[in-house]
Amino acid sequence: MLVDADLHLHSRYSKAVSKSMTIPNLAQNARFKGLGLVGTGDILNPRWEGELLRYAKKVDEGTYELNGVRFLLTTEVEDSRRVHHVLIFPSIETVREMRELLRKYSNDIETEGRPHLSLSAAEIANLANDLGVLIGPAHAFTPWTSLYKEYDSLKEAYGGAKIHFLELGLSADSEMADMIKAHHRLTYLSNSDAHSPMPHRLGREFNRFEVEEVTFEEIRKAILRRGGRRIVLNAGLDPRLGKYHLTACSRCYAHYSLGEAKAFKWKCPKCGGRIKKGVRDRILELANTEEMPKDRPPYLRLAPLAEIISMVIGKGVETKAVRLIWERFLRDFGSEIRVLVDVPVGELARVHEEVAKAIWAYRNGKLIVIPGGGGKYGEIRLPEEIRNAKIEELESVEVEIPEETGRPRQRSITDFLGVKR
Numbered sequence: 001m002l003v004d005a006d007l008h009l010h011s012r013y014s015k016a017v018s019k020s021m022t023i024p025n026l027a028q029n030a031r032f033k034g035l036g037l038v039g040t041g042d043i044l045n046p047r048w049e050g051e052l053l054r055y056a057k058k059v060d061e062g063t064y065e066l067n068g069v070r071f072l073l074t075t076e077v078e079d080s081r082r083v084h085h086v087l088i089f090p091s092i093e094t095v096r097e098m099r100e101l102l103r104k105y106s107n108d109i110e111t112e113g114r115p116h117l118s119l120s121a122a123e124i125a126n127l128a129n130d131l132g133v134l135i136g137p138a139h140a141f142t143p144w145t146s147l148y149k150e151y152d153s154l155k156e157a158y159g160g161a162k163i164h165f166l167e168l169g170l171s172a173d174s175e176m177a178d179m180i181k182a183h184h185r186l187t188y189l190s191n192s193d194a195h196s197p198m199p200h201r202l203g204r205e206f207n208r209f210e211v212e213e214v215t216f217e218e219i220r221k222a223i224l225r226r227g228g229r230r231i232v233l234n235a236g237l238d239p240r241l242g243k244y245h246l247t248a249c250s251r252c253y254a255h256y257s258l259g260e261a262k263a264f265k266w267k268c269p270k271c272g273g274r275i276k277k278g279v280r281d282r283i284l285e286l287a288n289t290e291e292m293p294k295d296r297p298p299y300l301r302l303a304p305l306a307e308i309i310s311m312v313i314g315k316g317v318e319t320k321a322v323r324l325i326w327e328r329f330l331r332d333f334g335s336e337i338r339v340l341v342d343v344p345v346g347e348l349a350r351v352h353e354e355v356a357k358a359i360w361a362y363r364n365g366k367l368i369v370i371p372g373g374g375g376k377y378g379e380i381r382l383p384e385e386i387r388n389a390k391i392e393e394l395e396s397v398e399v400e401i402p403e404e405t406g407r408p409r410q411r412s413i414t415d416f417l418g419v420k421r
Contacts, residue, residue, distance in 0.1 A: 002232065003214050004337060005037035006206045007074055008086050008138065008167060008191035011048045014113030018196040023055040025197040027066040033203035034335030037214050039074030039191070042113035043089065044099050061091040062216030070214045076138050078116045079124055083157070084138035084145045086167055086189070087128060090216055094131050101127065125161035134223060139169030139193060140177070141279040142244050148282055154182050165189050165223050170205065171242025171279035171372070174234055174299040179287035187223045190234040190299070199336050200304035200317055205236030235300040239279065240371040241378035247278040248373025255373055278373050303362055303380055305329065305336045311380055312354045325352055349391050357394065361386050366399050
């Protein structure tokens, strides 16, 4: 069976997270999105553990369920160099054992959703390995709190400790990450790191697992590529939509080349703000291969449905006008992932023709993307040629989409999935 899963998010006990991040809200919005499995996030927090156990039913060790949505026990921790790591636990007993072991290394493990630890990356990984906990670097390339912000290699960070996956983050995709040879042996996870349960945040990145059932043990086998279980698709934002894709000022968001940023000593000449190195430039600094592993699943570039609707009608993502159209699509087709990926555009047009044309454009790589950087998300724009065309004319519309230099060629959704357009 196939299941779509988002394994990294946060609870209302983490800083800067919506108070509506509750277990019932996560279950409800996961169904809207089309996710069958989500990570709990923040499970080392005892109050969040209590909420999970109050609302969700135990399926087996490490797996819980509410309203048809399964939960795995996950968290993110911050090490002594402010690098973040994702952990996936085999059981609630293991969660409690690790919490007890970490007490002497953390001042906030009882209160914070994402605890700060006075341990190195290698020490955390060794502890995880001892307990049978899966571990990998969170959002590995971002210029804040990531592996490649602090280190130049996996070995430099983790030493001889084993890690089981690498999380891509919103500003990178599989093809970018595979420009570093050491990554080829690792499974990639594409997760949302959501701070809100809204469907334009939850599941904006997800993984499609092929497993026999939706349990921790089956997901573990898929991440480790054992017994025929595997990830068959990573899906997420076009990396250019990520907040840190290009090198840019973190105050005024002016974009710079890597050479310019170095010449300006990482200080913006326009406003005096700090220039943050973009994920694209960081990967190009570390790139050491042009080969791509043959067993890497495809990466599907997505834009959240609410953002596509917002672009088409010119209203804010969380406005009532956008919500009404979004609800009509879900009422007719069941979930956001089905609308974005599976339903033929002709059927989508019966709900809203302009939005259907925009979905066709993103499926075929015809949306104009204004890259993000410096902490500002990128933007999507619909070419006028597509906006003015009729649904039946879309295949013959010619649109010039500028290619970003220095990055692998991205294939379209239709190349990957053969969906009906």
